[in-house]
Amino acid sequence: MAISERKKRILAAVVEEYIRTAEPVGSKAIAQSGCLSCSSATIRSELAELVAMGYLEQPHTSAGRVPTPMGYRIYVNELMQRQKLSLEETEEMNRRMNLKLQELDATISDVSRLASQLTDYPALALTARSAVTIRRFDLIYVDANTFIMVLTLSSSVAKSKLVQLPVSVDQTLVQRLSSLFNAGFTGITEEQVTPLLIKSTERAADDTMGLSSVIAAFVIETLTEANSPAAFVSGENRLLNQPEFRDPDKAHRLMSYLSGGGYVLPPGAEPQESGEIRVVIGPENAAEELKDSSVILASYDAGDNTRGLIGVVGPTRMDYSAVAAKLSFLAAGLSRRLSSGGAPPEGMHNKLIIKGDDPNEHR
Amino acid sequence: MAISERKKRILAAVVEEYIRTAEPVGSKAIAQSGCLSCSSATIRSELAELVAMGYLEQPHTSAGRVPTPMGYRIYVNELMQRQKLSLEETEEMNRRMNLKLQELDATISDVSRLASQLTDYPALALTARSAVTIRRFDLIYVDANTFIMVLTLSSSVAKSKLVQLPVSVDQTLVQRLSSLFNAGFTGITEEQVTPLLIKSTERAADDTMGLSSVIAAFVIETLTEANSPAAFVSGENRLLNQPEFRDPDKAHRLMSYLSGGGYVLPPGAEPQESGEIRVVIGPENAAEELKDSSVILASYDAGDNTRGLIGVVGPTRMDYSAVAAKLSFLAAGLSRRLSSGGAPPEGMHNKLIIKGDDPNEHR
């Protein structure tokens, strides 16, 4: 049976009222809300049909109605109207973003913290798997026992390590290694760093001390890290604001799942284009722990052709409209700030595009 | 009035029983526990005196006794016996530490996560303020618009940044800057990086584009970061395991305080020597939010003459003895692994001491 226009309006009213109050919604409340011009009795019969169709349910015989996941799905797909952010809200968000991201080098943890603060729900940030390679390789000779490795990645980030040796090496070996690695290890993927390649570099450099394999190990480590999808969750404790998580055990279960950081997207739920918003409702989630929670995801352009994902987790009764609006604003702001073209700033200090290890990272 | 030996034993029994059960402790329970050879009536009169002295209190007239902060204080200072860890426990802890710290480069977040996992309480990790300086300064010329800055710190960590310029520079300027900065900016503290110094370097290098100030900004940023005490909290959600935090509001208050990361030690509570354990009980805490929680702190030697601090947060009714034992084991293990002398490993791979930017850091 198709859903009539009036049923849709009633469904939307139920969802919105339930989101607002977290209490089952009665026919009278809908009639009084004024968006429908019919009596509570009419609404009652419509509600009964919506229950039969599976969009609503009753916690018990004499209670109001509550949306089912199916009901939320219809709401999100068809009924929800994109909420507009007020001027104050956009200003506030811009202010916060600028505060956090002024170094033009947003760590994934910053992004998730920001999303959590702005929405007042727990948030997670994920980076997509990408195909970063080494663009340039340098070894700086410091003294007989020390050198510095510097790897410049194709994502325009520099990574470095100080290596202290228990044995002496001479400067020419370091130089030989530097140019050999720069020739052989740039532009290749992690899988292409084979034992064979390492072995041949070792031989070519006349490296009898196994330095090559140490260096190669750092190369692999760096590539692995740069390419693997990182995840970061923050604001788990904001769950406790929600009445559905007043049960400490329930809250604890979800919070420790989130802290574990093993969030997996259900198939097909990944937003494809930058700026797209996806909503995963209750049982649509892959993880058992999320079966009665919803996740709203947005994707943003993190520069260097990689996309990042921000997600917000809440009860199925979450404010989809408001969160989606905030998230898409946030994603747009991040894309603008992070993609290399953006954010024309003032002053020499800002005109430079600086990317590298963030000294603000805690360690 | 001095506390008699018997009173002490009774107090210890109350504290331990209360820690175990989280229920007010009655006279009968103590009598039956067998550690005292007197009747419940005797114990009752002793309990009444302990209440009068302020070491115990009653939630209501006909309930058992609960330790006051003063009672916990006496217990921690005088009565608690250092708990021995079982062989399995030490092995488990060693295993976990090795797992986490195999790269010999423990980030502060790893340390706090470890402490939280091992104790099953929220944990925080702090690094003490230290006096790191730049040991060596390098600029690598990449192309006319790009160079890499590499800062080697006195703590033997290398930090790097890739700088992309909107204008062209020639290689000789980069070299000049490199040697001038290496001469002028090494070995000095953050405060000594004055505008005057920057200005004179700029002039000496014939730097008309203001590169010097950009570079100096990175130097300051790096020094600030390296020297400022970093804090990291993990496992906040474990609070929910504790019966005293079954009230979601209470739990939420403390969790958001902890997530804020603004933990301040009360004066005098900082453990002075590596390995020392300090306990801060309830109202002794500086922050209002912690007034009915306790913090157990241990200090460890993080290498490079800096000390780190790990703390565990729980209700005042926390298992001081067990946590202190675990924490001191953990601190000892960290000291051993992190101070440069330690951990003789096998194989070339491990013989090298590698310090630098951790590619395992999420960003």
Next chain:
DNA sequence: TATTAGCACTCGAAAGGCGAGAGTGCCAGC
């Protein structure tokens, strides 16, 4: 035929009452 008003009914949540039990303080006897 769709809508509305009226009404009896249902069921959960909140409020009140009650007894059980744990624990106390006190007192008299050893």
Next chain:
DNA sequence: GCTGGCACTCTCGCCTTTCGAGTGCTAATA
């Protein structure tokens, strides 16, 4: 000074009652 006994107190859990929101149904109405 310690102990057993005893009356007293207070909370907790359980049960019952009440209250009210909300329903489904039916008959009247546009």
